[in-house]
Amino acid sequence: MWGFSMNMNTNNFGEINIDENKIIVFSDGILGFESLKRFTIIKTDDSIPLYWLQAIDEDISLPCIDPLNFFAEYTPVISEEDMIHLGVSDESDLVVLNTVVIREQPFCATTNLAAPIVINTVNNQGAQIVIQNSDYNVREPLVQMKEGSDNADIDKVDR
Amino acid sequence: MLILTRLIDEKIVINDEIEISIVEIDGDKVKIGIDAPKKYKIMRKELLEEIKSANIEASMASTENINKLNLFLKNAKENKKSDDI
Numbered sequence: 585m586w587g588f589s590m591n592m593n594t595n596n597f598g599e600i601n602i603d604e605n606k607i608i609v610f611s612d613g614i615l616g617f618e619s620l621k622r623f624t625i626i627k628t629d630d631s632i633p634l635y636w637l638q639a640i641d642e643d644i645s646l647p648c649i650d651p652l653n654f655f656a657e658y659t660p661v662i663s664e665e666d667m668i669h670l671g672v673s674d675e676s677d678l679v680v681l682n683t684v685v686i687r688e689q690p691f692c693a694t695t696n697l698a699a700p701i702v703i704n705t706v707n708n709q710g711a712q713i714v715i716q717n718s719d720y721n722v723r724e725p726l727v728q729m730k731e732g733s734d735n736a737d738i739d740k741v742d743r
Numbered sequence: 744m745l746i747l748t749r750l751i752d753e754k755i756v757i758n759d760e761i762e763i764s765i766v767e768i769d770g771d772k773v774k775i776g777i778d779a780p781k782k783y784k785i786m787r788k789e790l791l792e793e794i795k796s797a798n799i800e801a802s803m804a805s806t807e808n809i810n811k812l813n814l815f816l817k818n819a820k821e822n823k824k825s826d827d828i
Contacts, residue, residue: 615795686804690815
């Protein structure tokens, strides 16, 4: 199969090489960035549980987490319509990420559990899906502080 | 914008597909019932606005704050590891 890759200059990661096979198409865009349809996932450091959803047609990148690393019991229900939209035939083909708002104080970072980024790894189609009828927050604290302690308690960081 | 006056239990039909009814009025709260095919995503607009602003904020992280969070997460992970031993 013919494949191509391209180079792109980014503010956060310098010059990056994007493999065609790793381009994820968000046909509906992402709220706030509706015009951007093509993204790729960047992981800068294996020891840090942070992923970046980098747009290809403009230098925009959104930090994300794998929710299982932080919220073990997080189980968003994705509607049948959204599954069809993403062309999902097997739920295990899905990757779920949650965007993170990074603040000046690291422990003030929040993550959006109400509208995860969902990617079908078989056809590289993605969407930000609003989970219906849930109590998930758009700004859930990323780490829970132990009372009276300076140390953050992370339940389960990927090991 | 089209503005219609409705009484409780009266309905509005859009395109023979969507039915909107006024279910209950209590002070400044109005309960609205919507019957629509599942292909229509029905959401509270504030939620979409909230998601949009969280996305935009997520994209604006400064290098300095990214580095601080990276370090924080790395340390948290290492602490976690040493706790496990």
